[in-house]
Amino acid sequence: MSARSRSTATPRALEPGSSTRRFLGLLRPVRGRFLAVVVLTAFGVGLTAIGPLVLARATDTLVNGLLGAQLPSGQSREEVVAALRASGRETLAGVVASTDLVPGRGIDFGELGRLLGVTVGIYSTATLLQLVAVGQTNRAIHHVMLRLRVRVERKLNRTPVATVDTYGRGDLLSRVTNDVDNTTASLTQAMGQLLTACFTLISVLVAMLYLSPLMTLVTLSTLPLAVWATRALVRRSQPRFVAQWKQMGALSATIEESISGHEVISSFHSGQQHVAELGERNDRWASESVRAQVASGLAMPLMTFVGNLSYVLVCVVGGLRVASATMTVGEIQAFVQYGRQISSPIGQISGLLNELQSGIASTARVLEFLDGPEEETGVPERRRLRGRVEFEHVDFGYEPGKPVLRDLSLVAEPGETVAVVGPTGVGKTTLAHLLLRFYDVERGRVLLDGHDVRELARADVRSHIGVVLQDPWLFEGTIAENVSYGRQDAHRSDVERAASRTGLDQFVAVLPHGLDTHIDADGANLSAGERQLVTITRAFVAEPEVLVLDEATSAVDSRTTMHVQRALAELQRDRTCLVIAHRLATVRQADRILVLDQGRVVESGSHEELLHRRGAYAELQRTRLEAS
Numbered sequence: 242m243s244a245r246s247r248s249t250a251t252p253r254a255l256e257p258g259s260s261t262r263r264f265l266g267l268l269r270p271v272r273g274r275f276l277a278v279v280v281l282t283a284f285g286v287g288l289t290a291i292g293p294l295v296l297a298r299a300t301d302t303l304v305n306g307l308l309g310a311q312l313p314s315g316q317s318r319e320e321v322v323a324a325l326r327a328s329g330r331e332t333l334a335g336v337v338a339s340t341d342l343v344p345g346r347g348i349d350f351g352e353l354g355r356l357l358g359v360t361v362g363i364y365s366t367a368t369l370l371q372l373v374a375v376g377q378t379n380r381a382i383h384h385v386m387l388r389l390r391v392r393v394e395r396k397l398n399r400t401p402v403a404t405v406d407t408y409g410r411g412d413l414l415s416r417v418t419n420d421v422d423n424t425t426a427s428l429t430q431a432m433g434q435l436l437t438a439c440f441t442l443i444s445v446l447v448a449m450l451y452l453s454p455l456m457t458l459v460t461l462s463t464l465p466l467a468v469w470a471t472r473a474l475v476r477r478s479q480p481r482f483v484a485q486w487k488q489m490g491a492l493s494a495t496i497e498e499s500i501s502g503h504e505v506i507s508s509f510h511s512g513q514q515h516v517a518e519l520g521e522r523n524d525r526w527a528s529e530s531v532r533a534q535v536a537s538g539l540a541m542p543l544m545t546f547v548g549n550l551s552y553v554l555v556c557v558v559g560g561l562r563v564a565s566a567t568m569t570v571g572e573i574q575a576f577v578q579y580g581r582q583i584s585s586p587i588g589q590i591s592g593l594l595n596e597l598q599s600g601i602a603s604t605a606r607v608l609e610f611l612d613g614p615e616e617e618t619g620v621p622e623r624r625r626l627r628g629r630v631e632f633e634h635v636d637f638g639y640e641p642g643k644p645v646l647r648d649l650s651l652v653a654e655p656g657e658t659v660a661v662v663g664p665t666g667v668g669k670t671t672l673a674h675l676l677l678r679f680y681d682v683e684r685g686r687v688l689l690d691g692h693d694v695r696e697l698a699r700a701d702v703r704s705h706i707g708v709v710l711q712d713p714w715l716f717e718g719t720i721a722e723n724v725s726y727g728r729q730d731a732h733r734s735d736v737e738r739a740a741s742r743t744g745l746d747q748f749v750a751v752l753p754h755g756l757d758t759h760i761d762a763d764g765a766n767l768s769a770g771e772r773q774l775v776t777i778t779r780a781f782v783a784e785p786e787v788l789v790l791d792e793a794t795s796a797v798d799s800r801t802t803m804h805v806q807r808a809l810a811e812l813q814r815d816r817t818c819l820v821i822a823h824r825l826a827t828v829r830q831a832d833r834i835l836v837l838d839q840g841r842v843v844e845s846g847s848h849e850e851l852l853h854r855r856g857a858y859a860e861l862q863r864t865r866l867e868a869s
């Protein structure tokens with residue numbers, strides 16, 4: 242691979258800080274809705290925090306009534322307190338002094354009912370606001386997710402082949418599926434639970450401070466312990482989550498291999514070996530996953546423990562405060578409630594931050610892919626070329642220090658059929674990769690009608706080159722859709738004309754819906770020959786000036802060979818044709834045969850000329866004949 246293309250093909254890793262920023266940046270397109278969610282959540286949670294204050298009043302009304310009913314009427318509260326103190330009942334005196342009861346008066350049910358009504362109203366409104374916030378959150382996240390998936394889909398279509406190779410197909414698959422899902426789940430949590438937890442923390446803190454700064458301090462005295470535990474857990478779990486998602490990528494790669502190579506695996510009975518490898522990767526993923534989950538799973542029990550500690554402190558100190566008449570029983574009850582309300586968001590925030598780490602790690606992987614190099618887009622200029630192909634002193638290697646082509650030069654004149662032969666792995670297919678700009682040369686030039694292909698847009702180059710590969714690629718859809726894939730603006734008449742020229746029409750005539758017959762993914766319900774006829778017809782529709790045939794007839798059964806040969810001959814007529822020949826039987830008709838060896842063209846001529854010369858080609862023929 243060239244130094245230039247190598248540097249652009251390598252994906253860059255994101256800085257940890259910038260990935261968090263960009264994770265939150267995903268919410269930018271829905272900022273209006275996000276703001277609405279923030280406001281709704283703030284009000285909803287704020288109301289919930291007011292609830293215990295009203296309930297405190299209700300409790301005090303109850304305590305006042307219960308105590309008051311037992312005290313003699315006709316005395317003032319102060320007189321009752323003094324009498325209790327005189328009889329040595331200090332604690333009860335303190336409790337009575339902390340209230341505003343009227344001796345002899347029982348429970349004020351009217352006041353109690355009103356307070357309970359207010360409480361129900363507060364909690365109902367809070368629930369309603371939070372429900373609306375959840376609805377808005379879901380809509381916003383749905384929108385963000387949709388945009389992200391569209392971006393990923395677009396990017397996939399623009400990612401250069403070289404970059405896909407760099408990631409590895411399985412890892413890429415995992416980035417665009419698992420990591421996108423995980424990003425979405427984390428955003429939902431960040432926008433929902435995390436927001437609620439943060440607002441709860443703030444509003445409860447304000448309510449507690451309003452009631453009693455001292456008791457607030459007592460309630461929060463366990464906070465440093467909670468913060469320390471949270472930070473320790475986050476530090477431990479973040480690298481574990483990154484490792485977990487990395488292992489998930491590797492696992493997906495193995496699964497993808499076993500699906501795409503299913504037939505080969507079955508035919509070589511190597512299923513067991515594959516299962517073993519899958520098992521090993523699965524184990525590695527499971528072990529990373531367990532480590533990550535154990536680290537983050539410790540958060541909840543730890544926070545519950547800290548919460549309970551604070552509860553005990555509030556009860557003890559609160560009891561003393563009531564006895565010393567500085568607080569009411571209702572207020573202490575409110576603090577018990579607040580203590581619970583505040584311990585839950587502290588625990589939640591730590592747990593959610595842990596999960597967010599996993600989401601941010603996934604986002605970094607998705608963004609790394611989205612930031613990766615891409616091919617220029619745009620509609621190719623549709624102008625006719627003569628179709629002259631030239632490789633001029635080309636040097637190229639996929640990996641540094643491993644050259645494949647060395648100072649290679651060749652010319653295919655317009656309309657000429659040039660076959661390239663040579664030992665396996667010598668670089669024949671690489672010629673097609675360079676011509677199509679899947680990769681760029683390291684040194685030298687590849688010229689199309691005299692233009693350096695690197696100076697033309699990739700889409701432009703490819704619009705002039707038709708490719709028929711060894712392994713026909715078909716997608717799920719009708720035969721006509723598969724054929725017209727060769728040219729976006731192809732009409733039905735173009736498809737029909739091409740089908741009649743390649744003979745595909747005769748094959749589809751017996752199918753139930755002709756050209757509109759639906760084919761499975763990869764054309765599994767067609768024979769190999771039929772699949773190839775479809776791809777040849779596809780190349781026909783595109784009307785390219787140059788054709789690359791990658792040993793197009795190798796996978797064809799004898800019944801269809803003749804048809805495919807005829808279709809190919811028709812396709813080759815009046816076009817420059819580069820035949821990447823992996824078998825020698827198919828090259829005899831070529832105008833010229835080039836023999837590649839050690840990265841160079843070592844012989845050139847017609848079949849007869851080369852045989853006569855008794856050089857590399859004759860040697861290749863002889864070894865092949867002996868081998869067969």
Ligand SMILES: Nc1ncnc2c1ncn2[C@@H]1O[C@H](COP(=O)(O)OP(=O)(O)OP(=O)(O)O)[C@@H](O)[C@H]1O
Pocket residue numbers: 406639640645663664665666667668669670671672823
């Ligand atoms: N994407 C890639 N990344 C790294 N190396 C590659 C890549 N594609 C091919 N190669 C290597 O480059 C060399 C040339 O490969 P190429 O496919 O061009 O050979 P070929 O002559 O077409 O072989 P065959 O006749 O067996 O198909 C081989 O050593 C191959 O292993």
